[in-house]
Amino acid sequence: MLKRTLLSTAVTVALGLSAGHANAVMMDLLGGSGASSQVHNVQTLDWAPDNALAIGALSTPPYTGVGAPAAAGQQIGEAYIRNVAQGRLAEFGTNSGPLGTSGSTTFGREFTFQASFYTFTAGLGTTGLTNRAAPGESYFRVYADTAGNSSDVTGAGYGDGQLILEGRLSSLSGVFNDNTRLNPTLFPPTLLDSFGGDNQNGVQSHRGNGSITLDIDITFLDSAYFLGDIASLLMTLNYNDTSNLASPFRQANPSDSVVGETPYYSFDGVNKRNGANCNAQLGGRSETNAIGPRCDFHFQSDAAGSFINNVPEPGSLALAGLALSALGFAGRRRKAA
Secondary structure (H helix, E strand, C coil), X not given: CHHHHHHHHHHHHHHHHCCCEECCEEEECCCCCCCCCCEEEEEEEEECCEEEEEECCCCCCCCCCCCCCCCCCCCCXXXXXXXXXXXXXXEEEECCEEEECCCCCCCCCEEEEEEEEEEEEECCCCCEEEEEECCCCCEEEEEEECCCXXXXXXXXXXXXXXXXXXXXXXXXXXXXXXXXXXXXXXXXXEECECCCCCCCCCCEECCEEEEEEEEXXXXXXXXXXXXCCHHXXXXXXEEEEEEEEEECECCCCCCCCECCECCCCEECCCCEEECCCCCCCCCXXXXXXXXXXXXXXXXXXXXXXXXXXXXXXXXXXXXXXXXXXXXXXXXXXXXXX
């Protein structure tokens, strides 16, 4: 019995190790279907600091167990939140090192993304929150644009151009720590826009940091940019993206709009304040919520993603095959005995 258990464990480990291998994808960065001068094996996409928005994060009540949850799988203490994010590519990562791009100056293209997904979020309004994937329509879209017109001040220009990659969320995990709630003396609220000049008219923000990791099942690739057997790539690849989250903004501007959503902040009676409790008596947005204001949480995001190969490699399959053979041999020996 011990031998059988050990061998079964070996099979499980072998199969587990065979998936999730980082992969390089051949790309024509000029969209020339392989005929241009910029064909590279791309492994990673490094996005410049930009914007993420948890819509209604401070005004959405958590599930209390009374009545039906907002979505299937929601647990007591979790709120059901839609999140949106955007970004502009800083550089491609290849086997031989980074390929830098700034706006449309290097390859004649500006690469941007827009994302929308739902989370079950616990701990909102406390010192620490956690996120996990929730059901609901999700997307991750990458665009190539010759205009180079994205603006992290206005939030415009991220969803135009040519769609070259699209996918949907398959899994998610994340955390965020609100340091202002933890120790308001050491981490008092400060300007939300602490990057250059203040473009947000004095909006204040709690201070905090965290991260979120998303796995994206790729559903579309533009063959002018992604080379090879597209049908095979769609079957064998997904995209993994991890974003560092922070407030206030120190490396980018907080956008007036994030994926078409205007941020709405809590109001403490003196200032609009990102991350503060949403008090219906003190203000907030009420146009879209008849029972009270909508108060969002606005984050600076700094994302980096990689292409992941989900198909077992030959070496791992061989290891699994040997383990299975050994398991069968052990079984035959027992029968012979």
